[in-house]
Every structure is written in structure tokens, then in C-alpha cells.
Amino acid sequence: MTEPSVSLEALRQRIDALDNDILRLISERAACAQQVAEIKAEHEPGGVFYRPEREAQVLRRVMELNRGPLDSEEMARLFREIMSACLALERPVKVAYLGPEGTFTQQASLKHFGESAISLPMAAIDEVFREVEAGAVNYGVVPVENSTEGVINHTLDSFMDSSLRICGEVVLRIHHHLLVGETTRRDKVSRIYSHPQSFAQCRKWLDAHFPHAERVPVSSNAEAARLVKTEWHSAAIAGDMAAKLYGLAKLAEKIEDRPDNSTRFLIIGNQDVPISGEDKTSLVVAMRNQPGALHDLLEPFHRHHIDMTRLETRPSRSGVWNYVFFIDFKGHREEPQVAAMLEEVKLRAAEVKVLGSYPVGVL
Numbered sequence: 001m002t003e004p005s006v007s008l009e010a011l012r013q014r015i016d017a018l019d020n021d022i023l024r025l026i027s028e029r030a031a032c033a034q035q036v037a038e039i040k041a042e043h044e045p046g047g048v049f050y051r052p053e054r055e056a057q058v059l060r061r062v063m064e065l066n067r068g069p070l071d072s073e074e075m076a077r078l079f080r081e082i083m084s085a086c087l088a089l090e091r092p093v094k095v096a097y098l099g100p101e102g103t104f105t106q107q108a109s110l111k112h113f114g115e116s117a118i119s120l121p122m123a124a125i126d127e128v129f130r131e132v133e134a135g136a137v138n139y140g141v142v143p144v145e146n147s148t149e150g151v152i153n154h155t156l157d158s159f160m161d162s163s164l165r166i167c168g169e170v171v172l173r174i175h176h177h178l179l180v181g182e183t184t185r186r187d188k189v190s191r192i193y194s195h196p197q198s199f200a201q202c203r204k205w206l207d208a209h210f211p212h213a214e215r216v217p218v219s220s221n222a223e224a225a226r227l228v229k230t231e232w233h234s235a236a237i238a239g240d241m242a243a244k245l246y247g248l249a250k251l252a253e254k255i256e257d258r259p260d261n262s263t264r265f266l267i268i269g270n271q272d273v274p275i276s277g278e279d280k281t282s283l284v285v286a287m288r289n290q291p292g293a294l295h296d297l298l299e300p301f302h303r304h305h306i307d308m309t310r311l312e313t314r315p316s317r318s319g320v321w322n323y324v325f326f327i328d329f330k331g332h333r334e335e336p337q338v339a340a341m342l343e344e345v346k347l348r349a350a351e352v353k354v355l356g357s358y359p360v361g362v363l
Contacts, residue, residue: 030086037090049091050138052168052267053276055083056359060278076363084114093117094137096128102222102242108170108265109141111363125154129162132268139167140268146174147262148201151312155266156326159284159355160317166282166356168267170363176202176256179236179248181228186251189213193224194237202237205255267358276359279332280309285325286316286351297325300344304337306330332357
């Protein structure tokens with residue numbers, strides 16, 4: 001036997017031994033999760049099993065301790081799936097998302113909760129809110145803004161009348177592909193299906209490569225992929241999940257106009273989330289209709305050194321030409337500096353509604 005063969009066989013034996021250790025340790029972790037479930041069931045009947053702040057802390061710690069060769073995000077994704085499977089032993093998490101199957105929102109749901117969560121597609125954003133409010137599911141996942149096309153107003157408007165809180169966020173890199181069925185040729189594509197947002201995010205590419213193809217807007221990219229599955233001479237703009245789900249081929253990959261194209265999704269639920277150590281807070285503020293109102297709103301943020309990350313306006317439902325402000329900023333509402341700032345804003349505003357404090361997205 002040659003020296004390389006001996007070395008290779010030794011490495012394989014080492015890998016087998018490591019696999020045995022990994023298997024044993026994962027099983028021990030799962031057993032601990034079961035014990036946690038028993039303690040919670042005894043001392044906190046009907047209590048919360050999924051803890052967003054705890055998961056965020058664990059994933060951050062994994063990424064900080066990781067020394068490679070796997071990159072930190074890949075390592076965190078592995079631990080996410082381990083935690084998802086262990087949590088399912090305690091109590092499976094039910095999650096509603098903006099469907100149908102194969103959408104980017106489903107991808108965001110899987111990225112945040114892992115494959116062991118029970119995911120249920122909903123036809124509209126307000127249906128996701130209703131399912132969570134009714135207690136039919138534990139959490140919902142909805143899109144809130146895209147780096148190219150801006151905010152999703154339907155999501156912001158849904159918070160106006162809802163008592164739900166934001167429990168987390170997911171930022172997903174969005175890669176669009178031009179998908180076709182197995183019988184479609186590139187030179188025969190005369191119709192392209194997609195969601196209006198995706199058409200907007202791929203406008204320049206489409207103008208350059210398919211300027212004469214009819215662009216047909218549909219309710220979701222997954223629906224576009226489903227239609228193309230049964231049609232000739234048509235294509236769909238959709239992502240990897242839809243391509244795999246409907247068995248479509250990629251005629252062109254990553255056709256989005258901006259390579260940094262990303263969408264932010266919110267996790268909505270019924271409970272407040274404790275401090276995780278790296279948090280964000282969202283609120284909606286209605287100001288009195290008077291000169292200097294916006295300055296009065298922003299001044300406490302500046303004085304208390306609070307980093308505002310987003311400011312959006314939406315028409316108020318209480319009167320013509322009145323507006324409300326949706327604000328995101330760094331920090332948790334229970335932190336003294338943030339609490340002091342919020343008290344000042346409440347004195348200046350007509351109404352303040354804290355939508356939630358939650359961990360900054362880790363993955």
C-alpha cells in the first residue's frame with residue numbers, strides 16, 4: 001500500500017470518529033431540549049417555547065467562535081437547523097407566510113425558523129396577520145421592504161389596526177432567474193410572467209434581452225413558475241425554490257439589475273421579545289398637524305444618540321392630508337436611553353405605537 005493510500009485511509013477513519021462524536025453531541029443537545037420542554041410544561045403551562053432573543057444569542061456566539069474553514073454564515077445555518085430540529089422535539093413552531101409555495105417569503109421563513117418548522121402558505125399579507133392574531137399559528141413572515149423598490153405598503157398598513165408585535169427580521173438576498181419549461185426555446189419566448197416587483201427589479205435586463213416579450217404580472221413568482229410549467233413559448237421570473245418546485249430550467253441566472261438586491265422580511269407574533277444584546281425597535285407615530293412636527297419628532301433621537309435606520313410616511317386613516325411615520329432604530333425599548341427617548345416622543349406626538357423590539361437579523 002502506498003503512502004498516500006495510508007494517509008487517505010487514516011483521514012477517513014478520523015472523519016468517521018468525528019461523525020460519531022457529532023452524532024453523540026447532537027443527541028445530547030436534543031435530550032437537553034426535551035428536558036427544557038418538561039420544565040417549561042411544569043412551571044410555565046402554555047408558556048412560550050420559541051425564544052427569538054435566545055436563538056439570536058446562540059447564533060451570534062457560533063459566528064464569533066467560528067475559526068473556519070466553513071464561513072461563519074454557513075456554520076450558523078447548520079446550527080439553525082440543529083436548533084430547529086431540537087425545538088420541534090419541544091413543540092413544533094407553526095409559521096404562516098405569504099404564499100404560495102416557492103415564494104421568497106417561504107425561503108425567508110425557512111432561513112429564520114429552519115426546516116423543522118411547520119410552514120403554511122397564505123394568499124395575502126392580511127391573511128398572515130389574521131392567522132397569527134387568531135392563534136392558528138405561532139408566527140407570521142411578511143415582506144416589508146426591498147432595497148431596489150422600497151417599502152411594501154400593504155405590510156405597513158396592516159400594522160395600523162393590528163395588535164401583533166414584530167419579533168424578528170430576516171434579510172434575504174434576492175436572485176431572480178428566467179425560467180422555462182423543458183419544451184421552450186429561448187428564441188420562441190413571447191410572454192414573461194412575474195410579480196410586478198420582480199419586473200421592476202429586472203427592468204433593464206428585460207429591456208436589453210427581451211424587449212418585445214409581453215410582460216404579464218401575476219400574484220407571485222411561484223404562480224408565474226406554475227403557469228410556465230404548462231405553457232409553451234413563455235417564461236417566468238422566479239427564484240431557486242420555484243425552479244426546483246416546478247422542475248423548470250434556468251434560461252438565464254441572476255437577472256436582477258442590482259447585484260445587491262435584497263428584501264427584508266418581518267417575523268410577527270403575539271409576544272414581546274426580551275433584550276438580546278443587539279436589537280432594533282420599530283414604531284408608528286402620528287404627529288399633530290402643525291409646523292415643525294417632523295423636527296419635534298426627530299429631535300429626541302438626535303439628542304439621545306439613537307441611530308434611526310428607517311423613516312417612512314403613510315397616509316393616516318384619521319383625516320385627509322394627515323400622515324403617520326413608521327420608524328426603525330437601533331436599540332431595545334427596555335434600554336434606559338431608548339426608554340427615555342420614547343417618553344419624550346410620546347409627549348410630543350398625538351399617538352405612539354411600539355410595534356416591537358427584536359433581535360437584529362443574524363442570517
